[in-house]
Amino acid sequence: MKKSKLALTAMLALLFLSVAGCLFSLVFGQWQDLSRQHRLQTFRDLEGREKAAQVLEAEYREWRNLPLVLQKFRRDNILSLDEFAAFRRDLDARLAANGLQPPRIDFAFGSAREGLRKVTAKFSLTGSYRSLKKFIFDMEAKSKMHFFSSLQLNAEADRVKGAFSLEVYLGQ
Amino acid sequence: MRRIRYNLAGARKVDARAFALILLGIGLAALLLNAVTVFNLARLQRQNRAENSEIRSAALRLEGLQQKTLRQQEEIVALKKAWERKLAFANLLIGRKSFSFISRLNFLERACSDGMRVRQLSLVNEPAGRMQMTVSALAQNELLGFYKKLLPYELAIVNENQMTEYYQASLSIRIQDEKK
Numbered sequence: 612m613k614k615s616k617l618a619l620t621a622m623l624a625l626l627f628l629s630v631a632g633c634l635f636s637l638v639f640g641q642w643q644d645l646s647r648q649h650r651l652q653t654f655r656d657l658e659g660r661e662k663a664a665q666v667l668e669a670e671y672r673e674w675r676n677l678p679l680v681l682q683k684f685r686r687d688n689i690l691s692l693d694e695f696a697a698f699r700r701d702l703d704a705r706l707a708a709n710g711l712q713p714p715r716i717d718f719a720f721g722s723a724r725e726g727l728r729k730v731t732a733k734f735s736l737t738g739s740y741r742s743l744k745k746f747i748f749d750m751e752a753k754s755k756m757h758f759f760s761s762l763q764l765n766a767e768a769d770r771v772k773g774a775f776s777l778e779v780y781l782g783q
Numbered sequence: 784m785r786r787i788r789y790n791l792a793g794a795r796k797v798d799a800r801a802f803a804l805i806l807l808g809i810g811l812a813a814l815l816l817n818a819v820t821v822f823n824l825a826r827l828q829r830q831n832r833a834e835n836s837e838i839r840s841a842a843l844r845l846e847g848l849q850q851k852t853l854r855q856q857e858e859i860v861a862l863k864k865a866w867e868r869k870l871a872f873a874n875l876l877i878g879r880k881s882f883s884f885i886s887r888l889n890f891l892e893r894a895c896s897d898g899m900r901v902r903q904l905s906l907v908n909e910p911a912g913r914m915q916m917t918v919s920a921l922a923q924n925e926l927l928g929f930y931k932k933l934l935p936y937e938l939a940i941v942n943e944n945q946m947t948e949y950y951q952a953s954l955s956i957r958i959q960d961e962k963k
Contacts, residue, residue: 615797622809629816634825650838657841664848670853674862677870684873688880713816725872749886758880764904780876 639774688756689727689782697722698757698779702750711736723783731760732777740764740771756780879916882908887958891916894932898925902951913939913955926950 690698706713711732721729736743747759755778765772790796812874884906891901895918903917923945930938936956943952 612953615802620804622807622813626809626813629820632820633816633823636827637822640823641785643831647830647834650834652946653838654841657845659844660845661846661931663907666856667852667859671859673894674859677862681869681873683867688876698862704819725869727876729874744885744888747888751883751885756876756880758882759884759906759908760879761905761907762884763906764901766900778879 634700657662684727685782688754689780690755690757691782694783695730695779698755701753704737704751705746709738709742709749711738711742712722726783727783728781730779730781732779733775734777735772735774737767737770737772743771743773750777839945863878878910880906882910890958894929896920896925896928899929900924911957913937913957915953915955917951917953919949919951922948926952930954939959 630646667777669699702716713736716732716734717730721731736746750757750759757777759775760778761776763774784920864931885908891914894903898921900919901916902919905915908914918926918929920929926943930940933954933956936958941953941955943950
């Protein structure tokens with residue numbers, strides 16, 4: 612009888628330990644789940660940082676490319692001194708094409724800024740509103756870096772007198 | 784003659800078969816619980832190992848990312864210092880190049896009615912520049928209609944004169960400097 616009691620006690624103890632172990636494994640699993648949530652937060656932070664890094668990377672690439680972009684901008688839009696002569700011929704051609712003849716054109720060469728020199732051309736024109744407008748349109752349509760800085764139109768009977776100020780930028 | 788038997792044992796006799804069955808049941812239950820425990824712990828360990836390895840690689844990635852970000856930020860500051868003025872000047876030129884006198888003339892043509900005439904017009908290529916003009920109209924209501932059309936463009940009337948044959952006004956407006 613003593614032996615059987617002993618065996619029963621041993622088996623019950625084993626069962627108790629097994630129950631405790633099983634409960635522990637379940638509780639431990641739950642605790643691990645909570646811990647996993649915390650780790651997932653770390654991953655989410657990492658994703659956020661990676662997105663921020665991608666934005667920074669794009670900005671960085673833009674800044675790295677900027678010298679090339681500016682170089683291309685100058686090549687495509689800024690006149691060289693040789694091209695300036697062609698520009699003056701073109702200006703004359705545009706004026707003639709619209710039936711306009713300025714009494715004189717004054718060019719003033721300014722100082723250089725950021726490697727560019729500003730040339731201001733001032734002239735006055737008299738003609739129909741339509742021809743003056745067409746001339747302005749023609750000049751605005753050019754891609755090179757020259758633009759009207761100001762203009763003043765005065766109506767005189769059936770004609771319009773215009774005072775123009777045109778800025779041209781030349782590369783060094 | 785009947786024979787009388789006495790059980791003189793101190794405790795009740797245990798049925799060996801039933802007892803063995805009970806022990807077997809308890810044993811099996813313990814075994815099952817242990818199996819569940821082992822399975823659970825093994826699964827958790829596997830998960831942990833996988834997550835730890837992912838976290839290690841993520842931490843490495845994060846560290847690399849931080850170093851790269853720092854380096855890029857420093858380079859951006861240096862590039863900005865070197866190129867910002869050139870960029871600002873180029874943008875200024877682009878802004879002035881895109882200023883359209885034609886769109887302003889078109890706007891004025893649309894705003895003026897048949898009985899109106901623009902006598903003088905002054906335009907400046909500046910974002911904050913105002914378009915100054917002197918206009919005349921045969922009737923006052925035409926002038927008022929013109930004012931109404933210009934109201935959204937920060938209209939400022941300098942003066943208005945009533946002549947014998949027409950009404951004349953000096954005014955200025957500001958139009959946004961994008962192409963229309």
